[in-house]
Amino acid sequence: ETGVTQTPRHLVMGMTNKKSLKCEQHLGHNAMYWYKQSAKKPLELMFVYSLEERVENNSVPSRFSPECPNSSHLFLHLHTLQPEDSALYLCASSQDLSGLIFQPQHFGDGTRLSIL
Amino acid sequence: RKEVEQDPGPFNVPEGATVAFNCTYSNSASQSFFWYRQDCRKEPKLLMSVYSSGNEDGRFTAQLNRASQYISLLIRDSKLSDSATYLCVVNDENQAGTALIFGKGTTLSVSS
Numbered sequence: 001e002t003g004v005t006q007t008p009r010h011l012v013m014g015m016t017n018k019k020s021l022k023c024e025q026h027l028g029h030n031a032m033y034w035y036k037q038s039a040k041k042p043l044e045l046m047f048v049y050s051l052e053e054r055v056e057n058n059s060v061p062s063r064f065s066p067e068c069p070n071s072s073h074l075f076l077h078l079h080t081l082q083p084e085d086s087a088l089y090l091c092a093s094s095q096d097l098s099g100l101i102f103q104p105q106h107f108g109d110g111t112r113l114s115i116l
Numbered sequence: 117r118k119e120v121e122q123d124p125g126p127f128n129v130p131e132g133a134t135v136a137f138n139c140t141y142s143n144s145a146s147q148s149f150f151w152y153r154q155d156c157r158k159e160p161k162l163l164m165s166v167y168s169s170g171n172e173d174g175r176f177t178a179q180l181n182r183a184s185q186y187i188s189l190l191i192r193d194s195k196l197s198d199s200a201t202y203l204c205v206v207n208d209e210n211q212a213g214t215a216l217i218f219g220k221g222t223t224l225s226v227s228s
């Protein structure tokens with residue numbers, strides 16, 4: 001059983017809908033991440049949170065809005081998405097952001113998002 | 117542009133074969149290196165970290181060559197269950213924080 005839980009596992013939505021993806025980690029980690037994985041492309045880092053503060057925003061369109069209410073939970077709010085946003089969205093966590101020596105990340109199962 | 121390059125494969129090998137994957141990275145300042153495994157339609161899972169001295173975990177051996185900015189993964193005595201995509205991962209640093217850069221992955225298919 002993964003220590004990082006994502007819901008929902010699958011989501012189909014229209015371009016005008018508003019939905020949210022949820023991630024919860026049970027590992028006591030301090031850093032959480034959102035990644036996008038599209039077919040035939042490497043994982044793309046979207047957002048990084050450390051101790052509930054956003055430390056990275058990789059030029060992600062504003063139609064994606066993250067929220068980290070506490071160190072165990074991370075949300076990705078979706079609004080007015082485009083068909084090219086269809087992808088697997090993965091949440092990950094790591095112990096913390098420790099500078100030069102980077103600790104490995106643990107991934108959730110992902111949410112497979114389809115935009116109609 | 118800081119990148120991680122991998123041969124996408126697929127590598128099709130019989131059971132028992134030895135197979136090696138290579139990965140090159142462009143950021144000479146990178147300090148942390150990992151191999152992840154991703155099964156079809158599943159999340160990536162950490163396979164092993166890669167240390168400067170090289171490290172081995174059972175049938176898997178990872179090596180790092182900093183001078184050439186090159187990482188390798190060797191799998192001996194391949195099993196059917198080794199069939200997956202193997203992701204080379206390197207840390208990157210920027211002003212905002214640190215992040216992992218993932219390669220596109222190398223696909224391995226082991227057949228009986």
